[in-house]
Amino acid sequence: MPSLVAFNRQWNIGSDDFVFPEITEALVRISWVAFGVSVFVFHFPLACSTHNLTLQFLGLLVINVITIFLAILTAVISARGTIMDSEPRRLVPRLLYIRLPIFIAEIALTILATVHAFRSTNGGEGCDFATIARVTIVLEWFLIVTAVVGLFIVFHLTENDVEDGATIAQRSWSRRMRIFKIGQDTSMRAALDDLATLISSFFVDSDLVPSDVVAGLLLAYHSPNNQYPPVKEKENSSRPKWMNLKDAEYFLHHASCVYGWPTYILYNCGLKSIFRLFRKLQCCGRMRCAQGQSMVVEDNCCYCNTAAVVLANEARNIDLQFMSFRNRLYEVPFAVIADHDRKSIVITIRGSCSLIDLVTDLSLEDELMTVDVDQDATLSQDSEIDRRGEVRVHRGMLRSARCVFDILNKNKILNDLFISNPTYQLVVCGHSLGAGVGSLLTMLLKQEYPSVRCYAFAPPGCVISEFGQDEMEKYVMSVVSGDDIVSRMSFQSLHRLRERVFQELTACQRAKHEILIRGVYQLFFKYPWQDELSGIPRPSSDSPTADLESALLTRRNSYGSANDAAANDPPPSRNPEHNKRLQLYVPGRTVYLSSQDGVTSETWIDPKCLSDVKLSVSVLSDHLPAAVQKLLSSASSSDSEIEPNPNNVEVVVTSQPV
Structure with missing residues (x-):
């Protein structure tokens, strides 16, 4: 930082x-020169008749x-200075x-040399120089192509003197x-353009290149001053x-099964499981007339996903009523299952598993991210939701x-199931994106099914506002595990x-x-040196907040005048609409599961505890269904030993704040 300015262009580097x-280039070229010199030593080219090729080859060696x-x-020059101070590196453009x-x-x-080398002969008997x-x-x-590809990656089409940075950033990401x-x-192209606008809003106010972001994340991860909202028990629990x-x-099992055959293979590694899956496949299944009593929409030709769901539920007494694997923008795969063991009609919705799902997840632009519930035909009839x-x-x-709600109504799926199973309970469940969609689907279904329940596993942290x-x-129970980044992610x-x-x-x-080398090393190993990677001094125990602010002020003033220090502060957003956004949260009642020293604890928390992204090595692994299932299994085993109170309210087990 700042980005390189050369040839009247502001580069992405x-x-x-x-x-x-x-x-790396120097080492590769040294190897090339060593190979070229060995050619002259062991295959003396002056004894051959290919003199033009010899001169060109010598020219390449010199270059x-x-x-x-x-x-x-x-x-050497690029290694000088700090990230914010580019003055010692002023000779790099030259x-x-x-x-x-x-x-x-x-x-x-x-x-x-290429023309002469591939047109000429060896140049005589015993001459292998050509x-x-x-x-x-x-x-x-290979060296030249690699350099050209790298040039295109970091090249920026915009001139350095363009004033409208927001427009330039948006076009660049587009x-x-x-x-x-x-x-x-x-519609998908428009959604990608909106996503580009969102991403550009994070970089338009600061001159950061991708490597700056990586270095900053490593510094933030290793910083001794990280302060996150404590995980506290909700007052009315x-x-x-x-x-x-x-x-x-x-019900997490149902939420995991709907991912299809990839998840089945992942959790059932072994030749026996793969062989059982192959036996269930239906070759050219779309051409068959009889598919049983269940309706399957847009599975692949061999019905791999349907076969995986059937195999994963062999130990349970269930009936597959409807399965849709159609995956388009704002159309998520889901399944409707009659679970006779629990006497439940289960709607399970798949989480993020494709680029289209990712676009749906990251549609955080304010105009796209939120809608007024009063404008929704179903929710506007709800007198309780907007009090x-x-x-x-x-x-x-x-x-x-x-979309899921309309498909259910159009095909009368729930009506048919409740005719044959009138005493069953309606349950909605999902993981990740499916959890967010399922919680909102629950609000749509509760008009007709007031007893509907929803289990949301690792839901996104930007589903619904406080009101x-x-x-x-x-109606909704959310399960958040560990340092899951998705449940903490919002604009x-x-x-x-x-x-x-x-x-x-x-x-x-x-x-x-140095930040990149030490930061990556410290992710996996204990660093032998005692000095800290972060430049912000560790606050004292007496007044950590005051010491942190003082350290930041002192560090920034050390760059020069007061004006220079102010210039280094994070500037406010140029888009006033960003400041008008409402904070969205994890839906429903939220139980937080964590494990420390092999002991799993549960805490029913206020979703506001998840308002900041917590950086750790497990931010992604804690989001996976396997991690959620492991913590749920451990916590439920401990919880089953505690008897419920007479009012049918579960006893709260509180963990220490993290």
């Missing part, structure tokens, strides 16, 4: 990003030696200007999304009897929930993480290459 690429020297010099004509000459000479030169030239082309638009319809860990663990103020929900998830939580808590939490990254980059006095 910083002047301190040349350390690793230039060292590579010069390039090695320039690469090493560029790496070195690039010097290397450009040398690189052009290298390409021209390689073309000539053959070996061809191998060397192929390696030279170009990066083009590859995902191939073969997509108009009484809840319905059905909101217990045993039932949640049972205190405006209720806003994730727009993409609500559209997906409406809708009172009604949501009557506001991502912007707060961005500010933390900016503060760490501002305070750090180390070079970027």
Whole structure:
């Protein structure tokens, strides 16, 4: 930081990003030169008749030696200074200007050498120089192609003096999304453009390159000053009897099965399981007339996903009534199952498993992310959901929930099931995206089915606003495990993480290459040195907040004048609409599961405890169904030893704040 300015362009790379690429290039070119010298030593070319090729080959050797020297010099200069101070690296653009004509000459000479090498013969008996030169030239082309590809990756089409940074950032990210638009319809293309606008909003106010973000995340992760909202028990923690860990663990199985055959293979590794799956497949199943009593929509030709769901539920007494694997924008796969063991009609919704699902998840732009519930045809009839103020929900998830709701009504699936099973309980469950969609589907279904229940596993942290939580808590139980990043992800939490990254980059006095090396190393191993990676001093126990603010102020003032320090603060967003966004939360009553020293604890918490992204090595693994199932199994085993109180309210087991 700031990004490199060269050839009147602002590049997607910083002047301190040349350390690793230039060292790698120097080592590769040294190997090439060593190979080329060995050709001259062991296959003396002057004894051959290919004199033109010999001169061109010597020219390539000279160019590579010069390039090695320039690469090493560029790496040395690029390693100077800190991330925020680019003055010691001011010579990097000049070195690039010097290397450009040398690189052009290298390409021209390689073309000539290629023509002569593949047209000429060996040059006489016992002369193998031309053959070996061809191998060397192929390696030279590999170097050139690699350099050109890297150039296109970091090249920025925008001139440096363009004033509208927001428009430039949006266009830049839209170009990066083009590859995902191939073969997509108009709505998907529009959604990708909106996603590009969202991502650009995180970078438009600061001159950060991708490597700066990685370094900042490593600094924030290793910072001794990380302060997260404590995981505390919610004051009014009484809840319905059905909101217990045993039932949640049972229905998590349904939420996992709907992922289809990949999940079945993942959790049932072995030749026997694969063989059983193959036996259940139906070759060209779409052409068959009889598919049993269940309706399957858009499974693959062999019905792999349906077979996996059947196998995963062999030990349970269930009937598959409807399965839809149609996966389009705002259309999520789901299944409707009659579970006779629990006397329940289960609607299970699949989580994120494709690019389309990811677009739905990340549709966080305010205009797309939330909708007024009063504008919804079904929710507007609900007199309880909007008692205190405006209720806003994730727009993409609500559209997906409406799609599932319409399919259920159109095919009269629930009506048919309740005719044959009138005493059964309606249960909605899902994991990840499916949890968010399922919780909103529950609000749509509760008009006709007032006793509907929902188990949301690892739901996104941006489903519904605060004013809708009172009604949501009557029907939805959310399960959050460990440091799951998805359940802590919202527009506001991502912007707060961005500010933390900016503060760490501002305070750090180390070079970027040192941050990357030590930061990645410390993710897996204990660092032998005692000094801390973060540039922000550790606060004292007496007044941690005051010490932290003082350390930040002192560090920023050390760069120069007061104006310089103010310039380094995270600037406010240029878009005033960002400040008007409502905070969205995890839906319903939330139980937080954590494990420490082999002991699993549960705490029924306020969703506001999950308002900040917590950086750890398990932010992704804690989101997986296997991790949730493991914690649920352990916690429910401990919970079953505690007798419920006479009022049918579960006893709360409180964990220590983390």
